[in-house]
Amino acid sequence: MLTLTSDIRTPYHPIRAGAKLALLCAATVGLFMLDSLAAMAAANAAVAALYLAAGRQFAKDGLRLLKPVWVFVALVLAWHVLTQDTLAGLVIALRLTAAVALANLVTMTTRFDDMVEVVMWLLSPLRRLGIRTAPIGFAIVLVVRFIPVLLAKARNLIEAWRARSPRRAGWQVALPIALVAIDDAEHVAEALRARGGFDAE
């Protein structure tokens, strides 16, 4: 399945996922505490340097991942130019790009499986309270598997619609898609129970 992890090997890939996440938290809190233009510009320069250190293609990919933020940056800047407070607008826009870019950097350089492992580790104290965490890990795997299956079924139904109607398939296909999906889920649940369910572990 497609993830946002970059295929380009970077010096950041081998760093432990937990460590990267802890650093990211600290850096983000810092960004929201600082309030000067110089600090924000420095933060952006630092983040850009981190990206560029991993190569030009990697930096380009990172820039593409930032795309959804530009709309808001443009909006904020336009707003502050109108209210004649351009300096504040620049600080906000720079803080936003630095924070999002830094978070994206962690996502791009950490494998999905390693992230899941961190989550399970963070959840492990719950086990002492008598809450079972294994079903959570199992549910994550299940979703990852369900998504492509669901997409394929939806595609089948839409094709079947196209074969019969000159119009585009609209919301009418939603119900059959939901039905097929629910029947599938019930089958999976039955199969799980037949194999002893979560108690089998």
Place this chain on the structure above:
Amino acid sequence: MERQITLIALFAALIAVLGLVPQFTLASGVPITAQGMGIMLCGTVLGARRGALAVLLFLALVALGLPLLAGGRGGLGVFVGPTVGFLVGFPIAAFVAGWIVERMRNTPILTAAFIGAVIGGIPVLYVFGIIGMSVTLDKTIAESALLVTPFVPGDLIKAGLAAALTASLLKARPASVLSRG
């Protein structure tokens, strides 16, 4: 237990798949995606607690790095971006929608699901979304509210569709609609 987990996982996947449905544009020029409908459906079909869990599971996968948000967004970046408030509000919106459907047991499902989807998906969700924008963009609450109002008509349509779907599902697969089980 196994059944509940698989249904929760299924609805988490459904939110993701609905996010991949191409977005269409309202007459006012505002793009709308089907993802919000997935959030509403989680509540109206699975009920308050399980609906919220399905949404949390979906958000966990987004945070872990899968590009499942509408428009292929994902990763940790979206949790510090301007739309973070909506992400925080998603599970609460599903919870409220489900809670209303569970509470209005004697009301026809279509009405109950529509009221639940509207209240959970618009006022409740928007409160969080607006607060999130006002913090990340450093704007007042009123200014942020102005930014999100164009999305209300689209969300009303989604609530109507979610209600219709919930009602049809209850007719076709009554055992799977946990909010009325």
